Amino acid sequence: MIRFLLTRIALLVVGLAVASILIFFTLRVLPGDVAQVIGGTQASPAQVAAIRTELGLDRPIWQQYGDWIGGLVRLDLGRSLITHTPVADELGQKLQVTLPLAGLSLLFGLVIGVPLGVVSALRHRKVSGFLLSGAAQAVAAVPVVFAGVLLIVVFALTLKALPTQGFPLDGWREPGRALQALILPALTIALVEGAVILRFTRSAALEALGQDYVRTAASKGMTTTRALITHGLPNVLLSVVSVIGIQIAGLIVGAVIVEALFQLPGVGRMLVSDVGNRDFTKVQSELLVLTALILVVGTAVDITHRLIDPRERERA
Template identity: 75%
Template sequence: MLRFLATRVALLLLGLLVAAVLIFAVLRVLPGDVAQVVGGTQASAAQVARIRSELGLDRPVVLQFLDWIGGVARLDLGRSLVTGSPVAAELGQKLEVTLPLAGLSLLFGLGLGLPLGVLSAVLHRRAGGFLIAAAAQLLAAVPVVFAGVLLILLLGSWLHLLPVQGFPLDGWRQPGRAFASLILPALTIGVVEGAVVLRFTRSATLEALGQDHVRAAAARGMTLNRALVVHGLPGVLLSVVSVIGLEIAALLVGAVVVEQLFQLPGVGRMLVADVGNRDLVKVQSELLVLTGLILVVGAVVDVVHRLVDPREREAA
């Protein structure tokens, strides 16, 4: 197990390094000049050149990368090229919105997808199972923006059950208002991602229903549903654990869109603004942190899968 953990940590660090190189290289290809943004439209060529020199943008690209990645290794994400403020402090504030949003979205997605996926598989020969599966196919294809607009109209504008935009200025110092402002955005992401979980759970449950040990338990007098719960669902849950890592990535991508729609001051909204300002240091640090979160979740899922799945331990 220790060897597996060491290998997984090494792969995680290697993945972060490769991601850092790619992010840094891609951002340097984008059009635009942050020095021009800082100087304004009336800045002369000499002024823009001076700003580039002050910001260190005229240094060799390799040295810029080494300075940035060295700071990241020391947990220093640098300073904004536009405002001069520390990136880590601002990013930490934005993550206070984005991480709870992603976590709540995951809870909604699993809460909808797991039970309905099992129910759809159990009723797969009946009209109810077909309707659930068809609804999941439809919801999985719905864009997050469209789902958000529909929920805003239904639960916000028509029924007035939930706030549709904004976040308290005091943040989590007003926990009730802060939590309420995240319910509708999280439900927007959770419904779409829950449809994906539902389809995956349905397939895994149908496979479990056809396994020999489940059929044998039913043949010994246990009802098929009880045999599924006792002998089949543990394997289904192990399969679902594997897909959670992929869903986390989708949740973070969906958060970028949803934060714009619901005017939430999270990482996604900040990232869009920083890309527009060509604030390279902030953008590359934000992308690396998001990538790191996805890689860490994937590593944790792999470790949990190895710990709870006896088949993988025996194979190892």
């Protein structure tokens, strides 16, 4: 187990290193000049050159990358090229919206996907099971933006039950209002993610129904439903844990997209604004933090899977 943990941690570090290289050098290929953005359209070439020198943008690119990595090692995400404020402070505030949104979306997705996936498997020979499976395939293909617009029309404009835009100015000091503001965006992501979880859960449950231990339990007088829940559900949940690792990137990306639709002050809106301003220091740090979150959750899922699955430990 210790060897497995060390291997996963080493892969995490390598993944972050590769991601930092890709993010840093890809951003430098994008058109636009942050010095020109700061100087404005009326700035002369000499003024733009002076701004580039002040910001250190005239140095070799490998030196700029080294300075950024050196700051990251010290847990310093740098300062904005536009406002000169610490990136970590603003990013920490924005993550207070994005992370709860992603977590709530995952919770809703599990509540939707796991029970309906089990029901779909138990009724796979009936019309209701076929309809559930077909609906899941259709919903999984729906763009997140379209799902958000549909939910806005139903729950906000028609039922007038939930707010459609904004977040309390006091943030989580008003937990009731803050949670209410995240429900509709979280449902938007959860509809699509929940459909994917439903399909994986259904496949795992169908596989469990074909196992000898479930059939034996059913032959001894248990109903098929009870036999699956009692003996097959642990294996189904293992598959769900694996799905979470696969879908976590979709959750983070979905949260970034949905923030723009619902006008939430999260990392997504900040990222879009900073890309437009060519604020490379903020963009590269934001992207790396999001990548790190995805990699860390994926690593945690792998470790959890190894801990709760005795078959994995036996193979090791």
